[in-house]
Amino acid sequence: MKSHEFVIHSEVSRDDLIAVFQKATHFTSDIQIYFDHHFIEHAVDAKSLVGVMLVPVDSGTKIRIEAKGDDEEEALSFIIQLLEACK
Numbered sequence: 368m369k370s371h372e373f374v375i376h377s378e379v380s381r382d383d384l385i386a387v388f389q390k391a392t393h394f395t396s397d398i399q400i401y402f403d404h405h406f407i408e409h410a411v412d413a414k415s416l417v418g419v420m421l422v423p424v425d426s427g428t429k430i431r432i433e434a435k436g437d438d439e440e441e442a443l444s445f446i447i448q449l450l451e452a453c454k
């Protein structure tokens with residue numbers, strides 16, 4: 368399992384979240400995204416559009432991404448790139 372943690376410094380749009388979901392479905396690894404918002408941690412499957420869309424991600428949100436599987440390094444790197452572009 369690989370993981371990476373960072374803080375979002377600007378609001379992430381719904382289009383950005385949809386892009387994360389769309390790209391995540393191309394990987395065989397399980398990808399979990401943990402959003403720490405107002406001291407409450409939310410965990411969602413990056414391959415679940417409903418899950419990803421229900422979590423508010425705005426400035427100051429701490430994010431941890433975990434990937435587990437055959438292509439975990441590639442999956443983690445790609446999702447990090449998408450979300451860090453929103454920082």
